[in-house]
Amino acid sequence: MITDEIWSVLGPMVERCCSKLGPEPEPPDRRFFEAVPYRARTGVPWCGLPAEFGAWDAV
Structure with a gap:
């Protein structure tokens, strides 16, 4: 995970x-940036991301 x-x-x-146009992204930027290296490290498909990263199709 990305440290503080x-x-x-x-x-x-x-x-x-x-x-700054449109609504705030879902998931928040930090969660997205944590999901990308997690996926690269584990090799899981996007739909296999843990729920802590939010909806897989939003990442």
Whole structure:
């Protein structure tokens, strides 16, 4: 998982890159950024992501 220390650096960069048009993304940015390396590390398909990452089709 992405630590608070790492997210304190990544989070502001992600915020600057995100469009402010439309609703807030679901799942939140941090959860998405945690899901991607989890999937790469474990090799599970997107639909196999644990529920803690939110709906698999929203990630």
